[in-house]
Amino acid sequence: MHNKNPIETEQQEWRKLQLQKRLKTWLTISSPVFLLLIWQLSSMSGLIDARFFPPPTAILSTFYELLTNGELFQHINISLFRIFAGFLLGVIPGIIVGLCMGLYAPIRHFISPVIMALMPIPTLALLPIILIIFGIGEVSKIVTIAGSVFFPVVINTVAGVISIESIYLDVAKNYGANKKDFFLKIALPGSLPVMLEGIQMGQAIALLTIVAAEMMGAQSGIGYLIWTSYSAFLLKEMFVGLILISFFGYIFSLLLRALQRKLLPWR
Numbered sequence: 001m002h003n004k005n006p007i008e009t010e011q012q013e014w015r016k017l018q019l020q021k022r023l024k025t026w027l028t029i030s031s032p033v034f035l036l037l038i039w040q041l042s043s044m045s046g047l048i049d050a051r052f053f054p055p056p057t058a059i060l061s062t063f064y065e066l067l068t069n070g071e072l073f074q075h076i077n078i079s080l081f082r083i084f085a086g087f088l089l090g091v092i093p094g095i096i097v098g099l100c101m102g103l104y105a106p107i108r109h110f111i112s113p114v115i116m117a118l119m120p121i122p123t124l125a126l127l128p129i130i131l132i133i134f135g136i137g138e139v140s141k142i143v144t145i146a147g148s149v150f151f152p153v154v155i156n157t158v159a160g161v162i163s164i165e166s167i168y169l170d171v172a173k174n175y176g177a178n179k180k181d182f183f184l185k186i187a188l189p190g191s192l193p194v195m196l197e198g199i200q201m202g203q204a205i206a207l208l209t210i211v212a213a214e215m216m217g218a219q220s221g222i223g224y225l226i227w228t229s230y231s232a233f234l235l236k237e238m239f240v241g242l243i244l245i246s247f248f249g250y251i252f253s254l255l256l257r258a259l260q261r262k263l264l265p266w267r
Contacts, residue, residue, distance in 0.1 A: 054236045059243065062236040072225075076244065079210055079221040082138065083248075086145025087206050091199055094153030098195070099187045101154070102161020115154060123148040124212050141213045148209040149202035156198025160191025196260050203256060207249050 036056045042048045043055040050058075066072040101108040123144055130147075134140040164186065172186055214223025222241045229237035 052235060054239065059236050059239045063240045063243075066237065066240060072240070075220055075222050075225045075241075079214065079223070080248075082141050082145060082214075082221065083206050083210050086142040086210070087149055087203065089142060090146035090149030090202060090206075091153050094150045094198075094202075095157055095188075095195065098154045098157025099161060099183055099191070102158045102191065103182060103187050108158065115151065119151045119155070123209060124216075127213065127216060141210070141218065144213045145206050145209050148205045152201040152205065153195070153198045156201070157191055157195045160194030161187050163194060164190035192263055196256070196263070200253065200256050200260075203252050204249060207245055207252070211245055 039048075039053070040055045040057060043050045043053055063072070097111065101111055126147065127140075127144055130140050130143055134143055168186055168190065169182075172182060177185070210221070211223035211226065214221035215227040218224045222244050226238050226241035226245075229235065229241065
């Protein structure tokens with residue numbers, strides 16, 4: 001019986017993997033292209049009303065105009081600043097509180113009722129109170145985003161710490177690990193898989209929150225662009241804002257997945 005050369009077998013496996021990667025890439029690209037093509041043809045043929053759903057080519061032309069006159073950069077810059085500042089303000093305390101609640105049962109029992117009571121309340125429902133406390137400036141918008149990000153990060157971090165097998169905690173205690181070691185060498189890496197899922201969820205919520213917050217009390221930003229364009233029936237400008245939010249959501253998701261692969265290569 002003829003045995004295959006191991007090198008040939010390895011090359012065949014490599015080519016198979018490359019083909020699978022190219023297929024995944026093609027499928028990933030083809031779905032939005034297909035959707036845009038259907039949208040373009042439907043708008044041009046009158047199947048959908050072009051006044052309410054302008055063709056993607058018209059939206060692209062409007063995007064270019066807003067880009068060249070500098071207006072779009074202003075909205076993008078301020079929105080990204082608010083998103084990143086609010087995201088960090090929500091994630092960092094969320095991780096710290098989640099680790100404390102996961103490691104220490106008394107802290108968990110003490111804080112859990114407050115977390116469970118506040119979590120179902122949409123952050124935007126608390127926006128009037130946030131505006132009263134922090135005013136209508138940048139701080140209120142950042143705090144609004146931070147509040148919406150905080151809860152999923154806390155809940156997932158607690159779940160990640162609790163899911164750590166007790167044998168690791170017992171070994172650490174037997175070797176005299178201090179509180180810093182428990183946090184940085186056991187709880188933090190052990191909870192990372194579940195924690196990163198919470199951070200991923202928080203990223204999506206941050207984008208939803210910034211749009212709504214800028215619609216209600218802002219003079220700039222992507223949400224402000226969407227709302228004012230809708231109010232003036234400038235629907236091409238409105239769609240530019242909507243597509244930008246979708247684009248940034250996709251990019252942030254890719255970045256977080258890349259970070260997850262870097263921190264958790266075994267997954």
